[in-house]
Amino acid sequence: MTGRRTVVPFGPQHPVLPEPIHLDLVIEDEKVIEAIPSIGYVHRGLEKLVEKKDYKNYVYIAERICGICSFIHSLGYCQGVENIMGVEVPERAHYLRTIWSEYSRMHSHLLWMGLFADAMGFENLFMNCWRIREQVLDMMEETTGGRVIQGSCKVGGVRKDISVAKLKEMSERIEKTKADVEEINHVFFDDSTVIHRTKGIGYLSKDDAYHLGAVGPTARGCGVAIDIRKTGYAAYPELDFEPVVESGGDCYSRCMVRAKEVVQSADLIRQAIEKIPGGDIDVKVKGNPEGEYFSRVEQPRGECIHYLKGNGKKFLVRERVRTPTLTNIPPLVRMLAGCEMADVPVIVLTIDPCIGCAER
Amino acid sequence: MTIEEQLITEITVESLLEEVKTKSDAGYRLVQIGCTRIEDAFEINYSFEKDYRFENLRVTIGEDVRMPSISDIYWGSFIYENEMHDLYGIGVDGMNIDFNGYLFKTSIPHPFRDAPAVTVKKVPKKMDEENKTSGGEE
Amino acid sequence: MGKITFTMSKRILKSLASGPATLRYPHEPAKRYEASRGHIEINIDDCIYCGLCSKNCPADAIEVSKDDRTWEIDRFRCIICNSCVEACPKDCLSTSNVYLEPVFSGPLKDRSVGPEPEPEVKEE
Ligand code: SF4
Ligand code: SF4
Numbered sequence: 162m163t164g165r166r167t168v169v170p171f172g173p174q175h176p177v178l179p180e181p182i183h184l185d186l187v188i189e190d191e192k193v194i195e196a197i198p199s200i201g202y203v204h205r206g207l208e209k210l211v212e213k214k215d216y217k218n219y220v221y222i223a224e225r226i227c228g229i230c231s232f233i234h235s236l237g238y239c240q241g242v243e244n245i246m247g248v249e250v251p252e253r254a255h256y257l258r259t260i261w262s263e264y265s266r267m268h269s270h271l272l273w274m275g276l277f278a279d280a281m282g283f284e285n286l287f288m289n290c291w292r293i294r295e296q297v298l299d300m301m302e303e304t305t306g307g308r309v310i311q312g313s314c315k316v317g318g319v320r321k322d323i324s325v326a327k328l329k330e331m332s333e334r335i336e337k338t339k340a341d342v343e344e345i346n347h348v349f350f351d352d353s354t355v356i357h358r359t360k361g362i363g364y365l366s367k368d369d370a371y372h373l374g375a376v377g378p379t380a381r382g383c384g385v386a387i388d389i390r391k392t393g394y395a396a397y398p399e400l401d402f403e404p405v406v407e408s409g410g411d412c413y414s415r416c417m418v419r420a421k422e423v424v425q426s427a428d429l430i431r432q433a434i435e436k437i438p439g440g441d442i443d444v445k446v447k448g449n450p451e452g453e454y455f456s457r458v459e460q461p462r463g464e465c466i467h468y469l470k471g472n473g474k475k476f477l478v479r480e481r482v483r484t485p486t487l488t489n490i491p492p493l494v495r496m497l498a499g500c501e502m503a504d505v506p507v508i509v510l511t512i513d514p515c516i517g518c519a520e521r
Numbered sequence: 522m523t524i525e526e527q528l529i530t531e532i533t534v535e536s537l538l539e540e541v542k543t544k545s546d547a548g549y550r551l552v553q554i555g556c557t558r559i560e561d562a563f564e565i566n567y568s569f570e571k572d573y574r575f576e577n578l579r580v581t582i583g584e585d586v587r588m589p590s591i592s593d594i595y596w597g598s599f600i601y602e603n604e605m606h607d608l609y610g611i612g613v614d615g616m617n618i619d620f621n622g623y624l625f626k627t628s629i630p631h632p633f634r635d636a637p638a639v640t641v642k643k644v645p646k647k648m649d650e651e652n653k654t655s656g657g658e659e
Numbered sequence: 660m661g662k663i664t665f666t667m668s669k670r671i672l673k674s675l676a677s678g679p680a681t682l683r684y685p686h687e688p689a690k691r692y693e694a695s696r697g698h699i700e701i702n703i704d705d706c707i708y709c710g711l712c713s714k715n716c717p718a719d720a721i722e723v724s725k726d727d728r729t730w731e732i733d734r735f736r737c738i739i740c741n742s743c744v745e746a747c748p749k750d751c752l753s754t755s756n757v758y759l760e761p762v763f764s765g766p767l768k769d770r771s772v773g774p775e776p777e778p779e780v781k782e783e
């Protein structure tokens with residue numbers, strides 16, 4: 162005998178959601194049968210602005226697509242323009258870009274870990290994650306001048322250099338941050354509260370993850386080893402790392418992937434600081450872009466694509482941004498089918514939804 | 522300096538489903554579907570990836586052509602197809618989840634449909650007045 | 660499980676010893692570093708009203724008028740990106756690391772009026 166079906170609207174305003182996404186949950190008793198997502202509350206039309214801003218100034222808009230992965234968006238955009246125009250970026254700029262990208266990743270993952278702890282009702286852990294995140298934000302502000310919006314990437318290189326003394330200090334401080342993160346990670350991995358709320362919940366199989374187009378930690382938590390950093394942009398080909406993969410496919414695995422990636426990022430920063438060469442940080446860019454390019458970068462949330470098309474004028478014809486959250490929505494819908502109503506907030510959070518990003 | 526080779530294959534609307542099926546059988550994942558307005562046509566890129574090999578299928582269609590949905594092959598494609606419909610006003614037939622234009626709630630219908638307008642550089646004085654009245658937007 | 664309790668209690672003891680991690684803003688001033696981007700300042704005496712800063716501004720926040728000898732910035736529009744500072748040929752713009760006080764309503768425009776031009780010396 163089946164129970165009566167009810168539709169429960171979830172969002173767009175919900176305590177656990179930092180941003181507006183709406184889900185219509187079709188439930189039977191306490192079980193979710195189907196979830197229908199809908200977005201569109203924060204569509205800003207940033208892609209269209211590319212037709213009004215000159216391609217060098219658009220970097221500032223690209224950066225504002227998302228407040229969390231801001232640096233990596235500007236990197237993706239600049240990389241696209243540089244590829245169209247055949248600009249060779251100096252090595253040092255590549256390394257600086259890598260360092261800042263990894264700082265953004267740490268900052269984003271720590272933010273997420275805090276929110277996730279909060280969604281489980283573990284307030285203390287939430288505050289501790291954010292306390293550590295502050296160290297990362299301080300490093301960003303000291304080196305770029307901005308806590309969240311760095312504004313340090315430009316077409317042809319970077320806008321700010323980091324002195325040798327500062328780099329040395331950074332590598333010492335990153336070790337301390339890493340130690341702090343490792344301490345907190347223990348709690349995420351072994352605490353019974355966390356395990357109880359996450360293990361076996363929101364399961365997604367490896368095949369589903371791959372075919373529904375999951376990216377980033379959502380995919381890697383299901384055992385799909387996709388990490389765009391491996392395609393070798395910026396200075397990543399010279400650094401030694403392997404994508405973090407977990408095979409559980411549940412909320413616990415996705416959480417593990419992110420927690421481990423924070424430590425990995427700290428490690429990458431240390432490596433980059435050791436290897437960074439001297440030299441210029443930017444080159445002069447002349448002329449206008451003509452051609453098209455799909456620029457792919459790995460954001461904290463997964464693969465992000467900036468598709469750029471120029472026709473030899475100052476204004477680009479098209480910039481299409483496909484952000485990781487957008488493509489993680491179909492997998493989310495699949496995960497939600499069959500879960501308990503009370504687990505919905507936790508599951509929604511495990512894809513690290515960034516709706517502002519998804520809608521641009 | 523090219524990080525990744527750009528592989529773009531031009532195909533026709535009729536052969537789209539067939540080509541996508543081939544990709545799916547070969548084990549590619551759907552990366553994105555994106556649309557570009559060029560003069561009096563639309564260019565639609567279907568991107569796929571397998572083992573870091575990034576490939577694109579490109580369909581160029583006129584203004585009033587309807588597209589077939591590939592959601593039978595890639596279940597997750599509904600999100601891009603609805604986006605294409607909502608922002609560009611391109612009709613898509615046979616989507617598994619059809620939002621009927623309510624995925625993106627935009628104030629003007631199909632905001633990206635028109636070709637780029639002539640651009641004005643300087644913000645007119647009026648803008649400031651508007652900001653004042655509608656305040657708190659930022 | 661025992662290990663966890665220990666991790667958290669170690670943390671609690673550390674926090675007790677070190678005091679709060681947050682600042683009591685606005686009673687204490689906000690953190691800032693040398694590189695922090697607070698707001699844009701102008702040394703109007705050196706300005707030649709070429710308008711390059713305004714052309715390079717991605718937010719269209721600057722208005723320069725050569726005839727009136729004024730340079731005006733809309734603080735609400737400005738995103739403190741530093742482009743104008745890089746573009747200025749006379750280096751009369753600078754980014755200060757002091758954040759401006761919060762305000763309740765706009766617009767917040769700062770207008771600087773330059774000195775009168777020196778009377779041109781006519782060659783006899
Ligand atoms: S660029 Fe410098 S000199 Fe030129 S108008 Fe602006 S502030 Fe004045
Ligand atoms: S800092 Fe940037 S936004 Fe502000 S006035 Fe200068 S160029 Fe414009």
